[in-house]
Amino acid sequence: MVSRCATVAHPQGLHMRPAQILVNAMGKYPCEVTILTEGRQINGKSILSVLSACIRQGSEIEIRCSGEEEQAALEEAAALI
Template identity: 40%
Template sequence: MLSEKVIIKNPTGLHLRPAGLFCKTAMQFECKILIEKKSRTKEVSANAKSVLSVLGACIKNGDEVTIICDGEDEEAALHVMVQIVEDGLGE
């Protein structure tokens, strides 16, 4: 299991279009991929391969999230998922 923290740079956070791109990218990998967000009151974990799960996490601009990859191709998956977030998810 590998994980890395990244900051969401999108001005509007993970709304439908960037969340869709995030999930479409995650589905290219065999490993389990989660995105976690901690706030002052709770911790939210979302399945990165489910648009509804990612949207339900309410991830906004400036939020620090942890991408967690666990499985056969976890190293490649983590690298690509972190890179796509750092590149702004198409925005």
């Protein structure tokens, strides 16, 4: 398992478009992708989970990837956040 903390930079947070870009990108990887925010664990491959988390600009999140190609998935997720 690998993880990295990140701050959401997008002015509108992870709304529909950036959330969809993130979920589509993570769908390419066979590993599990989890986003931790405000004490909640979110499935990083589920658009509904990401949107329902209401992640706003400036939110501190932790991205965790576990499994095959975890490092590549983590790097891409961090770049997108």
